[in-house]
Every structure is written in C-alpha cells, then in structure tokens.
Amino acid sequence: MEKSSSSCDQKLDTLEVGNGSDFKVHIFSSSSELLENLHKKWSSVKKQPYPAMYSSVFGGIILDPAMMVLPIDDHMVHRGHGVFDTAIILDGYLYELDVHLERFLRSASEAKISSPFPRSVLRSILVQLSAASQCKKGTLRYWLSAGPGDFLLSPAGCTTSAFYAVVIDDDISQHKDGVKVITSTVPMKSPQFATMKNVNYLPNVLSQMEAEEKGSFASIWVDDEGYIAEGPNVNVAFINHDKELLIPSFDKILSGCTVKRLLALAPKLVEQGHLKAVRTTNITVEEAKGAAEMMFVGSTLPILPIITWDEQPIGDGKVGELTMALSDLLWDDMLAGPETQRLPVPHV
Missing domain, CATH: 3.20.10.10 (D-amino Acid Aminotransferase, subunit A, domain 2)
Structure with missing residues (x-):
C-alpha cells in the first residue's frame, strides 16, 4: 500500500491569495511561456519521481515531467469512467505483469471501455515504457479511459478510448515492522x-x-x-x-x-x-x-x-x-x- 507520492509532499509552488478582489489571474500568452513555467516548477524537485510516461493521446513515451498531463475533457478525469492496474519493477524485472494485465482488461470490459490496442500491444508498450524509464525499482501504473471528447455524462462523444501509463521510481522493500x-x-x-x-x-x-x-x-x-x-x-x-x-x-x-x-x-x-x-x-x-x-x-x-x-x-x-x-x-x-x-x- 503506497503511503504517499513525492509530488504530493513537495510544494512545487506557493500561491498566496489575500482579498479576492486583489487577485489577478495570469493569462499565458503562448504555449512556450506555459511550458517554461511548468519547467520552472519541476526544476525545484531534487529527484524526478516519474521517469517516464506513455500517453496514447500523445502517441508515445514522455520523459519530460512537465508534459505528463491528461486532457481535461477526458471522461476519466471528470466522470471517473476509467480503470487501472499496476505492476512492480524490482531489480530490473516486471513482477506479475501478465496477471495484472488480464485483470486490467476484465475491469475495462466490465466498465464498458474498449482498448485502443490489442492486449499484445498494451503489453509491449508497458515493457518499452519500463525500459525507457531506466527504473530498476518502483511501480508501473496504467489506465484505460473512455477518452477525451466532451463534458457530458455519456461517452458517446469520445472519439476513442485512451491508454496512459507511468513509471514511479519508488523503494520497494520487505516490511518487518507491524x-x-x-x-x-x-x-x-x-x-x-x-x-x-x-x-x-x-x-x-x-x-x-x-x-x-x-x-x-x-x-x-x-x-x-x-x-x-x-x-x-x-x-x-x-x-x-x-x-x-x-x-x-x-x-x-x-x-x-x-x-x-x-x-x-x-x-x-x-x-x-x-x-x-x-x-x-x-x-x-x-x-x-x-x-x-x-x-x-x-x-x-x-x-x-x-x-x-x-x-x-x-x-x-x-x-x-x-x-x-x-x-x-x-x-x-x-x-x-x-x-x-x-x-x-x-x-x-
């Protein structure tokens, strides 16, 4: 059971707001300005906790933490229409990936979410992501979502489902204390x-x-x-x-x-x-x-x-x-x- 994620504990930025009438929202003039701001926030993190992410929306593996984001209109974000699973990376091996992947697809079927890829491709993506992360010890988390499309309750407006995965660099060790x-x-x-x-x-x-x-x-x-x-x-x-x-x-x-x-x-x-x-x-x-x-x-x-x-x-x-x-x-x-x-x- 994970107790915390490093990004939850670290204060990447502090925004002090006094009287609401005095607060002015910044408008980003360009994507480059926004990206620069995101990089600035991540630059204060001593160790990158997420060495790699995959997004079917982006169509590949992302190594830049500033770009590890999901579309706001993804139905998993605003309707909770998504499933997930995990696997352990220990000493350079993925432990029980296949049984977790089978459960993952059963959950997706029960949630009425079709995968954008066959099982073999999902598995290959997860292995390649783990390799690209260079992580020897941690967890591999992955999600299937109804996908982005709109903000309605029904997923009918979602053009395709989405697959996301991330490697989390974490210390996995045997517990001996109660x-x-x-x-x-x-x-x-x-x-x-x-x-x-x-x-x-x-x-x-x-x-x-x-x-x-x-x-x-x-x-x-x-x-x-x-x-x-x-x-x-x-x-x-x-x-x-x-x-x-x-x-x-x-x-x-x-x-x-x-x-x-x-x-x-x-x-x-x-x-x-x-x-x-x-x-x-x-x-x-x-x-x-x-x-x-x-x-x-x-x-x-x-x-x-x-x-x-x-x-x-x-x-x-x-x-x-x-x-x-x-x-x-x-x-x-x-x-x-x-x-x-x-x-x-x-x-x-």
Whole structure:
C-alpha cells in the first residue's frame, strides 16, 4: 500500500491569495511561456519521481515531467469512467505483469471501455515504457479511459478510448515492522464496483484518511453481513490459532493478484508442517480479532504485518513468525521466482 507520492509532499509552488478582489489571474500568452513555467516548477524537485510516461493521446513515451498531463475533457478525469492496474519493477524485472494485465482488461470490459490496442500491444508498450524509464525499482501504473471528447455524462462523444501509463521510481522493500489499523466507518463499495479495479476511489481515500486521522496506518472494511472485506487498497489475511491461513472470500472484494499468488505459494508451508491449511472463507469480526496473526497483502508490500486493531493487540501484539514466513515466500518469488512471474526489462 503506497503511503504517499513525492509530488504530493513537495510544494512545487506557493500561491498566496489575500482579498479576492486583489487577485489577478495570469493569462499565458503562448504555449512556450506555459511550458517554461511548468519547467520552472519541476526544476525545484531534487529527484524526478516519474521517469517516464506513455500517453496514447500523445502517441508515445514522455520523459519530460512537465508534459505528463491528461486532457481535461477526458471522461476519466471528470466522470471517473476509467480503470487501472499496476505492476512492480524490482531489480530490473516486471513482477506479475501478465496477471495484472488480464485483470486490467476484465475491469475495462466490465466498465464498458474498449482498448485502443490489442492486449499484445498494451503489453509491449508497458515493457518499452519500463525500459525507457531506466527504473530498476518502483511501480508501473496504467489506465484505460473512455477518452477525451466532451463534458457530458455519456461517452458517446469520445472519439476513442485512451491508454496512459507511468513509471514511479519508488523503494520497494520487505516490511518487518507491524502497524496499527482501525475498523472503517466509511461505507464500502458495492460488489459490482469493488470487484472491478476502477478509478472511483473516493471511499478508499476517505477510509485511508480516517485511519490516519486516528493515528493508524490504514483501515479494515467489514461488509453488510458482518464479514471481513479488505483494506483501502489491499487484501487482508489471518493466521488463526490452529495455524490456518485464512483469506476473506472474493465475492464482494477485489481479487488481488498478490494475495492469489500467496494462495499458490502458501501450501509450501503446509508441506513443511508450519501451516495446517490454506483457505478462503467468510471471516467474522470476532474471529478476525481473535486471530493469532494478521497482515495486509498487496503488490507494493507484499506483506505488511498488523499488530493492533482498534487499539486491541492481535495475538501477542508482535509480528508473527508465520507472517514473516509468508512474507519471505512472496519476497523470494519477487526476487527469484519463475519466468512466468518475472519478466526482464530490456533496459536501453
């Protein structure tokens, strides 16, 4: 789970406005003047956090951060009609790109967005973008939008869909310290939208903000039947006192690619006698809070131990051994897993 983006933390420019009647809006006389202003803002950034972006609107890869922009009339911008997904870049390899890309296209189909390119071309663009970025460790984010066209509700006026992608230079490392969480009071999305990775993330944002305002790392959603759902943008998993790995069913939540990979890897610990079983199931709040161990599971983590929930300790309140054993499994898979999971980036 990403905590912040560097551009959010850095104040590129400060605009002080006193009495509204005294404020005069500047009119840019030319595109060159505007571009000069944008370059001036980015010149104060010590390290470029976004080494490369692709835009089907521009028709290529952009290395200049001042030009990494979207059309204001893009329906993803003003109507939220878009889907997205991600992949990890670690030691020059793209991890689980193909499974994320498959989910990406399923989400697009459910959102009734047609891709401007076939799957093979989308994949090639993402690999070439990763290569052009020269990034060895970070994240690759990509979006499909209904596209630019107008400001109406219907996308009928959009001439073509749009594909955007960006590489984010970020430190991806294994987490060994535990965090605190709370139960979210923000209503979770309905299953139709929760199971589709779309850009309508306002409930997720409010849920995350609620947790941070209360001094916690993130929050946990509970569905309308009282079962554990997920975190704001990650799955959650538990180890009960019988040493079973329990993961909430995916009926009402996003089926995370990383947690599904964990389901494939965890039986190794069963074979070694460390775990008794691995299963997806409905989990009540009482069962969850009574677990021996608890963790978030997500692409950028891949596992983050949870030691406190609503000010109550999980288990003994310490990071569990089985949590770290599962973390080691995933981390080893990211660093040295099979070719089906890791795609080498041909850095230019």
